[in-house]
Amino acid sequence: MARSTKESTGIERRRFLTFLVAAPVLTVAADLSTAKTAAAVVPSPPAVAEIADIGDLGILVGLPTAHMIVIEVTDTVRLRLPRTEVGQGITTAVAMLVAEELDLPIGAVAVTLEDARPELLFNQLTGSSNSVRSLYDPIRHVAAAARGRLLAAASTLWDLPTRKLHTRDGAVVAPDGRRATYGTLTAAAADRTLRTGAAQPKPESEHTLVGTPTTRVDARAIVTGQVRYALDLDVPGALPTMVRRPPTINGSVRSVDNRAAVLAMPGVVAVSVIPTGVGVTAETFGQALDGKNALEVTWNRGTVDDLSDSDISAKLRNAAPRFPAPNPLVQTVDADFEFAFVSHAPLETNSAIADVRADRAEIWSGLKAPIIARQTIAAALGLPVDRVTVHVTQAGGSFGRRLFFDGALEAAQISRAIGRPVKLMWSRIDDMRHGRARPASHHKIRATMALGQVLSFEHRVASVETDFRHGIGEILSAAVTHLPIIGNLAFSQALFLTTIHTPYHFGATKHQLSEVPLKMHTASFRSVYSANTRGAEEIMVDLIAEKMGKDPVAFRHEFLKNDRQRAVLDAVASAGNWGRPMPDGHAQGIGIHDEYKSCTACLVEIDARDRAEPRVTKAVIAVDVGKPVNPRGLEAQMLGGLTDAISTTLRAGLHIDKGLPLEGSYSQFHYARQKNTPTDVKIVVMPAHGKPGGAGELGLPAAVGAIANAYRRATGTTPTLFPIHFPVDFEPFPR
Structure with missing residues (x-):
């Protein structure tokens, strides 16, 4: 051009x-x-x-x-x-x-x-x-x-x-x-x-x-505790507030049955009904929590009350088109994979301060899409946009969660209802159960081979709909994401196609996304579609290599599309001593990912002698982001991606039971602790060249594939359901 x-x-x-x-x-x-x-x-x-x-x-x-x-x-x-x-x-x-x-x-x-x-x-x-x-x-x-x-x-x-x-x-x-x-x-x-x-x-x-x-x-x-997050701010008159939420996702208030009794409790200042529940404002957060717990509320049904894990899994399997009978003239490898819902679980739960007056509003919150938040809050309050001020505060984690502004909107609604400034804090249970989550997904993959070549590679993904109505959809279209079902799904297809690609020469390669429009609280999780889609593909690459009788690293080296990808692969294979003898129940695994003008490879070693408690003992990561502005920050991003991968591949997920996640705390959502993470981690930052590429989401998909492949090699069993070890080993909190 x-x-x-x-x-x-x-x-x-x-x-x-x-x-x-x-x-x-x-x-x-x-x-x-x-x-x-x-x-x-x-x-x-x-x-x-x-x-x-x-x-x-x-x-x-x-x-x-x-x-x-x-x-x-x-x-x-x-x-x-x-x-x-x-x-x-x-x-x-x-x-x-x-x-x-x-x-x-x-x-x-x-x-x-x-x-x-x-x-x-x-x-x-x-x-x-x-x-x-x-x-x-x-x-x-x-x-x-x-x-x-x-x-x-x-x-x-x-x-x-x-x-x-x-x-x-x-x-x-x-x-x-x-x-x-x-x-x-x-x-x-x-x-x-x-x-x-x-x-x-x-x-x-x-x-x-x-x-x-x-x-x-x-x-x-x-x-040292000096960073000021939203609830650290001293906004005059802002009172602690918490919300009593429904027993199922998207339930709504029919009636508050003991308002007067709760208002008479020590320190309770106001009880207010908002679209998502009942707010309790008090002089302290302890009093607000007591008032919230004492509320007696009659609830309307939610949007997925009749659905549990098995129902959602069946819907996803049915939404992923089946492959036709294989061609007998070629070798075929077929595999299915399924990933559970995952909480973003940031350390700072949803929180915000709001001061809403008759003619103006002021909001403080950690927001990744503050312009859309401002517009949405103004519309909800019936105020002109220029009468709403939104201050962006530093946030304690996100992983995609803070693209949405649920807490800020609720705080504004409560402040308007009671006529006073409020400090809203979600409880950890609310953040797990009513916060947004990475959608569950089902994957069908088929590869065909002949004469030492991969002739075709097709990946069909069925996912619970990811909600993109937080502003990023406007990059492609200012309006279609707000249309019923078709608009949001149309954007999903666009984002899927502009993020997902297979870095191998696998002949005719095709990706297809089908989204099931369940009305659940979902949002982009770190690496969006790639964590599951590319993670599953890296497991598939090992299966193809085995079918063709080739070493996983040698196979990747042969079929990768460019030298940059081969360089990160070679770096981890060399630094990680790929192929070294391992004791029984131990193994190495490898994965690679290319996205956002960057690429990375990950090699892990796993101890899976106890299949219920597999542990990654070593990791080597090579990363090429073009021009790394801060290599130390880049290393931190890769380490974070590895930890997310260890968590969501081995143990961390959400069980859905009759319209609500069972998990309600870190003790139940089994995100990796220090004991679950390797003490031996080496990160190789490749030499600088060109312009900076993306890094924040890059480290997760390759590590998912590497961990799953190591588990497979250590146990002789190909994992197809993720997380791999996923029992309900806790007593769920009451609804």
């Missing part, structure tokens, strides 16, 4: 917009509306996701507002980040980018989270492993623009050409050693009449901070 003249001029023709606010503050933002989006170049035949993945689409639609990323320079440097920090380390990565361009120590850069800003459109949504990918160029350019203006201000001050000046440690330095700190130059730099030349980011070859392993800027604050 021919490029326009405007586009072909490259970086040097990118424009810069300078927003001059009250001096001595210099505020600048880079306009990247002419930036290029390059399609991936891959061997034929490429899948949709290899041509343009969901991250590419997010970057593309974000270009019109990419210039609205803002840095403020005074005596300090502050970046207003239009993304959410949920523990993934994005504030550290972007602080590194700013510090690099402005020649500052990273501690001199403060990163604050932006309030919801509707004018940002698609540039204030945190998801799809897209934050670093989409922010890398805009932040570098805005910081370079700020540096350019500071140099120009010093040039005017000293009557020296800017080419003779340089920046170091937060100051402009002249050849004779004179220094002017940024704070002393901001007033002049903000002068509208200041003449500046073109400002370009540093060549990546000159980076001294970006690409260097760096400890999180908020690490000490987190471990």
Whole structure:
């Protein structure tokens, strides 16, 4: 495709917009509306996701507002980040980018989270492993623009050409050693009449901070309790609030039968009915909890009251089209896999503060889609959008959960009902049972082989519908996700195709998604469709290799599509000593995954002598994300993906019983503890090249496949139901 003249001029023709606010503050933002989006170049035949993945689409639609990323320079440097920090380390990565361009120590850069800003459109949504990918160029350019203006201000001050000046440690330095700190130059730099030349980011070859392993800027604050999450904020008059929820998913209140008695309890201030339950507001959270538990409520039925695990499993099996009878002229490998519902289970449960008045509302919460939250809350309250302010707070975990804003909406509804500000906290039981979950799914996979080649590979996925009505759907369509069933399912197909691809030359390759529209609380879980889909495929790859009489690593090396994928495979096979002798009941397993312009391989060793308590004892992970901004943060992401994979592959899931999950705490939802995770973990970050790829969701699918393959090799049994060990080994809490 021919490029326009405007586009072909490259970086040097990118424009810069300078927003001059009250001096001595210099505020600048880079306009990247002419930036290029390059399609991936891959061997034929490429899948949709290899041509343009969901991250590419997010970057593309974000270009019109990419210039609205803002840095403020005074005596300090502050970046207003239009993304959410949920523990993934994005504030550290972007602080590194700013510090690099402005020649500052990273501690001199403060990163604050932006309030919801509707004018940002698609540039204030945190998801799809897209934050670093989409922010890398805009932040570098805005910081370079700020540096350019500071140099120009010093040039005017000293009557020296800017080419003779340089920046170091937060100051402009002249050849004779004179220094002017940024704070002393901001007033002049903000002068509208200041003449500046073109400002370009540093060549990546000159980076001294970006690409260097760096400890999180908020690490000490987190471990010492200084980070302020939503419920740590001191909003005047905000009272502790909890909600009594129905005994089944999506049940609703028919009547509150003892309102007066609960209102008479110590500390209870108000009882309010909202669409999702009954709120109890009190002077303390303990009193709110007591009041909630004392409520006597008559409930309407929910939307899945008659469904349990076996019913849902049957619906999924029936929704995945069966394969025809195999062709007798070729070898065939067929396999079915099934994955249970999984709770996101972030450490911080749903929480929010709301102060709703007759003519305005103010909300505080950890939100990954704050613009959509603001719009939805305004509509629910009957207020104009511009009368609702939404503050984004740091959140204690997400894994996809905080794409939705259920807590913020409930807090707003309760505050309006009682006419007072409230601090809403979900209990852990509520978060497990009424929070959103990764949908259950069923997978049918068939591969055909002949003459040492894989001729075809087909994967049919049936999943409970994933709810995407949190804003990311608007990347592709501003309206269709809100249409009944078909709209949301249409978007599901688009997201499935822009995330799922098989990294092997397996002949005619086909993926098909069928979603069962059960009205349950679902949401994207880390790695969305890939964790289960690609995890199952990596088990299938081992089965194909066995059928063809080949070693799993040698087989992958032969059939992978490109050298980058083979490099991460070789790295883990070498570092993990693939093929070494193992005692009975122990084995190695391997998996690979390619997504979001990144790829990774994972090798694990497992001790499965006790099949009820298998334990991963060692892991080696190699990861190639192109340009790693913070290798230490990347290592943390891979370790998190490994831990998620250990949990959801071996023991962690939700049992659905007559319309409600049975699990209600960490003691019942068996997420991996320290004793379940390996002490021997090695993470190999591949050499930097190109632009940054995605990392947040990358580490899960390969590890799922590796763990399942290790279990299979250790036990001689192919796991098909996940988690592998999944009894109800607890007494469920009362409904």
